[in-house]
Amino acid sequence: MDQFRRKFLEEASDLLEQLEKVLLKIEKEDIVASHVEEIFRVMHTLKGNSSMFGYEAVSEFTHYLENIYDDIRKDELELSSQIISVTLSSVDHLRSILKDEKLEITSNKVNHENMMKAIKMLSSISNDTKALKEELKDNTNSEGASTWYVKFKPAKDIHRTGNNPLYFIDDLSQLGNVFTIADLSDVPELTEIDPQTCYITWHNFIYTKNEDDIRDIFLFADAQSELVVEKISDKDLLNSLKFSEDLKETAISNTIGLSIKNLLDKYSIPSQEESTQENELARNNHKTENVISSIRVSSNKVDEMMSLVSELVTAQARLNVLTQNTTDSKVSEITESIEKITRRIRDNSFSICLVPFETIVVRFQRLIRDLSTQLNKNVKFITEGTDTELDKNIIENLSDPILHILRNCLDHGIESENERTAKGKQAQGTILLKAFYTGSNVNIQITDDGKGIDFTRVKKKAEEKNLISKEAQLSEKEILNLIFLPGFSTAEKVTEISGRGVGMDVVKRQISDLRGEVDLISVPGKGTTLTIKLPLTLSIIDGLLVRISDTHYIIPLGVIEKCHEVTQEFIEEAFDDLLALDGERQPFINLRTEFCDTSTPPFLQQIIMVKSDDKKVGLIVDAIVGQYQAVLKPLGKLYKNIEIISGASILGDGTVALVLDTNKIIKEYSNSKMIIAI
């Protein structure tokens, strides 16, 4: 049961997200009938599911909401911005009461009552207008109605989907005068009855105006249910004595199905045949569209598959090493084909782990909407490239930093409407969120056309906070990077929205935890662009395999600029830790001494130039083994203090290679140098 509940909660949160998305879409674009339909459908599913799982509060709540949208759908109520606002806050409320179904938390309870009141108020408006319209309708449309035959044979498992077929019949009776015959001929002997199966067919005769109204009622009966709507006559047959008598006779006959058929033949208009056939056809088409195109898989399973694929890649590497030593052409042939398959499995499983960036965009839209109202700023939020796909683990951890950046854009970046017009800018500010690929990286760019970052103010602030000395000469880029220092916040006043001083340094740390980089460009008066560069996946990196005595290390290929071959003599002659390379003096770190390896270095060594925060530093290693696709494995808790190693990878021969975090090595090295200098 718990497992089903979990699934329900999962689905409910998906539905709410979908709802939020549509609502925001409506607000931005025009009200489109299909959007209203979608909202209604989501509400209805949510209502059904929640009552099935005993979430009474949720189902009651959604019931009222659903009513409102039902009215809007039928053009009996206009979708006002007030309704959208209420619905949006309802979404928030539903999220919280899904976690607290019994309304045990007082704030939830109070909230619940308030929300219910607001919704009931809305629906009372709708009732007023409805009454008015109904009057109109009665006046104009009592004529033009006709008698319909409606055959409803629910799917056998209709009860399992949480539907009650009687509700449909009840709803039908709202439309007009109805005569219903229940066909019990399919009901088996008592001993064979499955209480969860529906055996009954209902034959209804109704006098009403619109065929669509009838079909709408059965909108939520699933596709396996059989529904036939046939026009019998333009007259109100139910009032005719003869028809009523015939009906009664039919109702008590033993073969209801057959009698109904006879009855229909007797009274119906022949020309209708065609249209029902068409309807059948349309319904069949609809059925084929219903073929499942995607399935829900728990993320645990995906994670497990990923780790298995990683093992496969490792095993493949070992097989390759073995095959290199054999001369048997058959073996190498098989190895080669296995290698190909492995690569394809790897790529495929990676793509399974990728989710489109779109999945978190709704949250951002919501934030911008709420904040811009709160701050009274006019902002247009544009998203581009939302179909760009990223590893799901990255996506999950990306939402908080981006929310923070957007908050900053709105609070500090975009000016108020008056300020903007005074500066000759468009009154409406723009924030652009763009995602795109570059090589094996995904970039996420957030651009605003606000006032940009004030360099002098940033510098002054940093001086005040003793983050830099007064005499320091900094380039614009360096000044911008001050923003990422811990304890830096330029807002004079701590506002609710941003400026608690835990800002950008946390963003930077969260991004670098994902092995990403943050780049900031700002033009005063024109706006700011912040680019986040992220790896496509967290579990495999392209690296350069190097060796220092017997130990193998992997340096991520992304940070490497260049490699040089130098002699031991050349290194020993180096002055002040600087080496002359490419006509420039470059700082270097001898990893052999840094890692306390006391063995004698070889005559020829390699210098690998890596970049870190706009600096270039050379790392000296014994030899370069080659490029290597490393499956990252964590070093585990015992090594959590070793920051310079970001993980390990198992090589083809079964030994373990360590993945170096060059940024941390350089940082640690310069810190230790500073202590010596003091």
Next chain:
Amino acid sequence: MKEDTNANINSYLTFKLGKESFAANVGKVLEILEVPNITKVPKSPEYMTGVINLRGNVLPVIDTRIKFGLPKIDCTVNTCIIVINVEMDSENIIVGALVDSVQEVLEIQQAQIQPSPSLGSKYKAEFLEGMTKYHEDFIMLLNIDKVFSADELILVKDSLIS
């Protein structure tokens, strides 16, 4: 359920460090390995020998000799790695313990276990579950969780066992 069964096991795996015998509850022991190629992790404490490849997973290896304050020696034929399950901050982690040699599995009843003397012991009392006598030898029963999750060395005094 699992913990209960582990706690009720009275079998202990004994191993030697230098001349002294120690024992670990078999409920904690997953397997015993020969010493493979160990990759040293730079800038780690001396007792952390490095990492090995255990069927595709990275397993940290601790040199129990150094952890217990004994001088480091080269591996012999008898040197092996006991793979143990350690509970650390209410999380289970798997580590390899490098020991001089593995002896045997003994049945030691609860009644045979004596509390370790708090005075005059070379080792901190919290790391020992107790001691037992076996063939004129004293075997120290280790509290595996404490021993291998502690960052410090186990020895109280600076004196080394000779």
